[in-house]
Amino acid sequence: MDGVSLQVRRGTIFGLLGPNGAGKTTFVKTLLSAVRPTRGSALIFGRDASQPEARRPIGYLPENHRFPTYFTGAGMLDFYAALSGVDASRRKKLIPEHLELVGLSQWADVRIGKYSKGMLQRLGLAQALIHSPTILILDEPTDGVDPVGRRQIREILGGFEQRGVTIFVNSHLLAEVETLCREVAILHKGKVALTGKMQDLTAGKGYRLTVAKPPEALAEKVRGCATSMAVRDGWVDFQFPSRELANGAMDLLRAERCEIEALAPTTSTLEEVFVRTVEK
């Protein structure tokens, strides 16, 4: 990773995307202090991530988790909640609540070796939520979950978003991220290749104008008639709903001698945005 800097607003669901090897998992692991940065530091709410206390407000669901199969569902929640500092009396109350939340109440006393992949994923989510974190980091949270389970996870996460929990989702399932996240960033070769609001990036059919980064005032003026603006590596992508608006913006930019890189018709799904970004 090189100079990765992301702004994630409190209480939003943020998606981190990228091709294999882009550095998504390394980024998350650095935040969690599972990986030590070769240079620089990772801070969580202003505290050094390598300090255990800095990780207290985090709930984490790893990708390819391997929960010990000797646990029952309730036993696993009890163990990880205890490690997160939840005292015994609160655990007694919270465990049934969280099993209920993820639809596993009936499975509380069953060894998790008998759980399906989807059930393990939901149990993992309960584990990440049980100590009431203010930031939730989920690595491929719906991987292996059936459509009904996925909808359930989305609903649960939506509920926590409403309560002001910041949710950071690391995923390669673009459709899932598109449905779930309010903002996304695309990592490519260890750098942030694109970041923006989901509704801006997937503005639908229209025209995308790519220009060398204009002065801020001009960018804001053009942004006024565009549906979205995304900044990446010294370039800015403006999305326009019509050819007329795109031409008007080009006139404005050329008048200020801004360099135009491209004007192209678009039908933006997140997948298209993703492919365009990583192929550049």
Place this chain on the structure above:
Amino acid sequence: MVTLALIRDTFREALARKIFWGLFALSTLMILFFLFLLRIDIVSGATATITLFGRQTNANPDVDRMVRGVYGAIATFLYTFGMFLAVFASSGLIPSVLEPGRIELLVSKPLSRTHILLGRYAGNVLVVFLNSAYLVIGVWAILGVKTGIWSPVFLIAIATTTFIFAVLLAVVVLIGVLSDSAALSTMVTVALMIVSPILAQTSLMMRLLSSEWSRNLWKTLYYSLPKVYELGKMTLDAIQSRTFAGFTPIWTSALFGAVMLGAALAIFARRDF
């Protein structure tokens, strides 16, 4: 609370892997074996033996020697076969916690890596402590009830067995953290146990070795490696009321264990997962 959770987790895993139950069953077999032997002796009707287990035999010095002999046999069993079993059984408990998909979640929790590893270590030591306590106290109680001889010195075997296991476990932990391999951890630790009685022949070797450097090498190895054999012998001497020559095996072994554990903690704290 966190430490307790880590210890309980180690216990849970030891139970699930049948490690605890395996050691427990073996200890039970040993206890039943002595119970059975004593009964056989009684049933056999030999006059001396019947007298041996009657209350009037309390003052009989032969009974005392016999009881100490049994204590010695149990202590020897614990230090040889029991220790091998404990090392084999425990070697998987460290690498298992380092498995990808498990360790990331553990280190993401608000506790230090030192805490994670020490919790695991303590849980593992406790598993062996409880098993050796069960065996020693079981045999001690059976012999005490049957013979009326309650020699508390035998109970020292619980402490010394646990101590030497703790030292050897530090090696298991270090190799486990370095290699993630239960097999390699076991091999290295067992090698240390095997080499221990050989290194203990220091005074003989000082006479046999011709060059100064080889004598120094031998002495270096002797003083730096854990003295499983000598600790076992010290326990045996204590049980059988014999004198032993100094506490060097205890403190050098403790120092070795502390260095191994310290190195394991330092490496674990710097590893990427």
